[in-house]
Amino acid sequence: MLTSFDIRLLNRVQKNFPVCHDPFALIADELAQPKQKVIERLAELKKEGFIRRLGGVLNHKKVGESSLAALKVPSQKLTQVSDMVSQFEEVNHNYLREHEYNLWFVVTAANQEKLEQVLSEIEATSKCALLVLPMLKDYYIDLAFEL
Amino acid sequence: MSSILNRVELEKRIIELTQAGLPIESRPFKTIADKLGISESAVVAIFDSMKQKGLVRRIGLVPNHYAIGYLFNLMTVWDIEDSDIDQVGKSIGELDFVSHCYQRPRHLPDWPYNFFAMIHGKTEQEANEKMQQIADLVKDSCSQFTALKSCKILKKTGLRI
Numbered sequence: 001m002l003t004s005f006d007i008r009l010l011n012r013v014q015k016n017f018p019v020c021h022d023p024f025a026l027i028a029d030e031l032a033q034p035k036q037k038v039i040e041r042l043a044e045l046k047k048e049g050f051i052r053r054l055g056g057v058l059n060h061k062k063v064g065e066s067s068l069a070a071l072k073v074p075s076q077k078l079t080q081v082s083d084m085v086s087q088f089e090e091v092n093h094n095y096l097r098e099h100e101y102n103l104w105f106v107v108t109a110a111n112q113e114k115l116e117q118v119l120s121e122i123e124a125t126s127k128c129a130l131l132v133l134p135m136l137k138d139y140y141i142d143l144a145f146e147l
Numbered sequence: 148m149s150s151i152l153n154r155v156e157l158e159k160r161i162i163e164l165t166q167a168g169l170p171i172e173s174r175p176f177k178t179i180a181d182k183l184g185i186s187e188s189a190v191v192a193i194f195d196s197m198k199q200k201g202l203v204r205r206i207g208l209v210p211n212h213y214a215i216g217y218l219f220n221l222m223t224v225w226d227i228e229d230s231d232i233d234q235v236g237k238s239i240g241e242l243d244f245v246s247h248c249y250q251r252p253r254h255l256p257d258w259p260y261n262f263f264a265m266i267h268g269k270t271e272q273e274a275n276e277k278m279q280q281i282a283d284l285v286k287d288s289c290s291q292f293t294a295l296k297s298c299k300i301l302k303k304t305g306l307r308i
Binding site for chain 1: 162165166167168169171172173174175176177187188191194195197198201202203204205206207208209210211214215216222232236237239240245246247248249250251252254257258263293295296297298299300301302303
């Protein structure tokens with residue numbers, strides 16, 4: 001179970017991780033806790049799966065080309081098609097969703113040509129209707145939100 | 148000339164090394180620096196500049212929302228009047244329960260929605276209430292909307308390059 005300290009800690013470290021020699025000392029000061037406690041608890045939260053990772057969240061638009069896409073997969077083919085999609089290393093998210101278009105995934109590639117190649121291959125192999133939904137504009141302030 | 152090339156190469160190596168995450172220990176940037184054979188100050192400076200340039204959106208932890216109890220993520224999709232999209236996008240982007248929101252193309256007739264907003268809630272009811280808040284906010288510009296509940300995560304990895 002997460003304690004209220006854990007939530008405070010997670011909220012603090014979600015954004016503006018100090019980029020300096022001793023970032024955890026600064027965070028510990030802000031939270032009025034010993035540095036060792038902050039480090040140990042974060043390491044535990046990582047180990048227990050509450051934290052995916054600590055690091056830079058890359059801006060997809062600047063490091064390669066990516067697109068959200070969706071397939072309309074008949075239920076009897078769902079396992080087969082979803083496995084096929086997940087096997088592409090260019091696919092970094094793959095979700096089942098409740099809709100006629102039921103398989104939703106994100107493809108990221110080094111360039112537009114490679115991106116289109118992966119999408120056509122997925123479309124041809126699955127023989128399912130494909131929606132390609134690249135981001136036209138983003139409007140959110142930050143990925144982090146208050147827990 | 149060569150220093151510019153080195154810089155780009157270094158940024159790439161730093162991104163690779165931190166892809167799995169910065170180590171959670173006393174001097175996280177020193178660990179990266181040692182692996183690259185450069186100074187800790189240099190790594191700190193490069194990280195800072197990648198942030199300035201917008202290559203890195205932010206630095207921080209990426210929580211596992213499911214594990215923390217946000218079990219209901221709703222991908223909500225909206226059919227917004229094209230002329231209103233900027234104004235609507237900005238107001239939805241400011242809501243604290245929206246983690247991402249984007250304008251995306253329509254594919255008529257199958258897909259009339261041109262705006263996506265990801266909502267997180269601890270219960271299904273909470274997530275639905277939040278969707279209704281958005282619906283109230285955009286009622287003059289929106290002709291239809293729906294939510295696509297996720298039923299299963301099949302694959303989720305950090306962005307690889």
